[in-house]
Amino acid sequence: FRAIFKRRELRGNHPPIIDIPASEIFNNPREAYEKALKDHGPVIGVRRKGFLEFIVDPTLVQTVLTSDQSFSFEEAMATVLHLRPFVSFFWSFFREIDDLVQNGINPRMSNILERICPVFNLSAEKSIGHGTIDMFEHAHTSIAEAMIILIFGEGYVNERNIRVVTNVATDIAGLTGMYQNSSALGRHFPTIWSICTWVKVICTSILAFFRIIGPQVWRQIRSRRWVEDGEKPTNVLEYLSYKHAKNGTVSPTAFLWIMSLLMGIIFASVHQTASVVVWVVFELATRPEYLKQLREEVHSNVDPVTNSLDPSNIGEAVQKATWLDSFIREVLRTKGDTLSTCRMTTADTPLGGYTIPKGFLVFPLATLVHLNPVYHPDPPVFRPERWQGADARPAVMSSASYIPFGLARWSCPGKILAVSGAADWMLCFSIYTDSRLS
Numbered sequence: 001f002r003a004i005f006k007r008r009e010l011r012g013n014h015p016p017i018i019d020i021p022a023s024e025i026f027n028n029p030r031e032a033y034e035k036a037l038k039d040h041g042p043v044i045g046v047r048r049k050g051f052l053e054f055i056v057d058p059t060l061v062q063t064v065l066t067s068d069q070s071f072s073f074e075e076a077m078a079t080v081l082h083l084r085p086f087v088s089f090f091w092s093f094f095r096e097i098d099d100l101v102q103n104g105i106n107p108r109m110s111n112i113l114e115r116i117c118p119v120f121n122l123s124a125e126k127s128i129g130h131g132t133i134d135m136f137e138h139a140h141t142s143i144a145e146a147m148i149i150l151i152f153g154e155g156y157v158n159e160r161n162i163r164v165v166t167n168v169a170t171d172i173a174g175l176t177g178m179y180q181n182s183s184a185l186g187r188h189f190p191t192i193w194s195i196c197t198w199v200k201v202i203c204t205s206i207l208a209f210f211r212i213i214g215p216q217v218w219r220q221i222r223s224r225r226w227v228e229d230g231e232k233p234t235n236v237l238e239y240l241s242y243k244h245a246k247n248g249t250v251s252p253t254a255f256l257w258i259m260s261l262l263m264g265i266i267f268a269s270v271h272q273t274a275s276v277v278v279w280v281v282f283e284l285a286t287r288p289e290y291l292k293q294l295r296e297e298v299h300s301n302v303d304p305v306t307n308s309l310d311p312s313n314i315g316e317a318v319q320k321a322t323w324l325d326s327f328i329r330e331v332l333r334t335k336g337d338t339l340s341t342c343r344m345t346t347a348d349t350p351l352g353g354y355t356i357p358k359g360f361l362v363f364p365l366a367t368l369v370h371l372n373p374v375y376h377p378d379p380p381v382f383r384p385e386r387w388q389g390a391d392a393r394p395a396v397m398s399s400a401s402y403i404p405f406g407l408a409r410w411s412c413p414g415k416i417l418a419v420s421g422a423a424d425w426m427l428c429f430s431i432y433t434d435s436r437l438s
């Protein structure tokens with residue numbers, strides 16, 4: 001119904017609507033969108049899963065991602081998660097999560113890296129002990145465990161909580177539609193698919209999050225008064241408890257709000273970081289020519305006597321690992337994400353000589369940005385050294401030519417944690433693989 005309704009809303013000066021067969025969108029999205037943009041201009045409309053969306057080429061990326069008045073991040077998120085009726089919830093939700101990461105996590109990065117390093121050391125050691133490992137499972141579990149320490153504290157680490165957190169991360173990521181293409185229901189009946197998926201996720205992983213982790217959180221936040229008297233929060237839960245306590249006490253409503261924020265952080269962090277770590281390992285495995293440099297860099301950070309990483313120095317080791325950082329940046333540039341950022345028009349908005357009607361999703365095509373010869377010479381060539389030397393750029397630095405973490409006001413606030421965490425993970429993994437090989 002929404003698709004039919006929106007079809008009528010289109011005015012005269014809308015961008016060309018290109019008919020790309022569903023099979024191409026599902027099986028070959030990058031080539032299909034790139035060709036359509038090349039043939040029809042900087043902005044095109046494409047119907048996908050029953051809805052009309054607009055895709056833009058690199059010339060319009062900056063406008064779309066930086067003009068917050070006309071292109072709303074929060075409305076886009078509510079739509080992508082199929083939660084339009086709750087859009088006002090998202091306005092305060094994302095503002096608070098953003099503040100939480102910027103002020104509650106980023107300033108404590110060295111301490112965080114130090115606390116999560118033993119998790120990565122141990123999980124690398126355990127997994128190397130087995131003959132073969134499922135890399136995704138291994139990365140997901142260890143990153144979920146690290147996030148549990150960062151969010152709730154060491155006392156929450158146990159197999160059950162790790163499973164709950166991993167499931168929440170995977171299932172909520174699935175709600176954005178990333179696996180929708182693989183189901184016939186998702187392809188042909190997107191609205192029914194989203195209702196069924198939401199019901200399933202609420203009844204399974206979200207329920208488990210509230211049923212298993214909820215009582216532990218409730219007990220902790222009701223066990224003391226949250227009055228700041230010089231004491232610093234040691235994890236995200238404590239940070240939020242201080243922030244939301246009234247006269248030192250966290251109310252049941254504040255508890256529910258805190259639980260939702262924690263779920264939001266888990267969703268934003270675990271799945272994406274684990275995927276990037278797997279890509280980094282994969283790219284490294286297929287490019288042995290880079291192993292030598294990375295090994296040398298890793299070993300310059302290792303205690304020469306124990307041949308292990310000292311967690312108290314991991315922050316410094318990560319900072320000094322500039323080769324690894326360039327490698328991660330090159331992986332993020334080349335890994336081929338297509339529609340990873342989006343915005344929704346808040347009014348009829350001029351763009352690229354056309355008018356995008358109010359209430360439509362607009363997506364930059366990331367591959368056209370990341371594999372653009374104007375920005376990156378020899379774009380398909382995997383060359384981490386392009387980020388070294390005179391033009392050195394750290395993996396977290398966004399620009400109109402590099403958008404794995406988005407751009408401007410709503411760019412990923414967790415990018416420092418993501419890249420430093422991935423580097424921390426890689427350093428630990430490399431040390432154990434190396435010691436096993438030797």
Ligand code: HEM
Nearest residue numbers: 098268269272273276341404405406407410411412414418
């Ligand atoms: C390699 C891993 C990660 C990638 C590739 C990634 C990528 C992104 C992207 C593309 C956006 C949307 C930006 C935009 O639309 O302009 C985003 C938003 C966000 N990310 Fe990340 N992210 C990663 C890890 C993390 C981590 C570890 C955290 C949490 C600590 C996090 C927290 C967030 C939040 C809260 C937002 C919502 C935007 C905001 O609140 O400003 N992300 N991320």
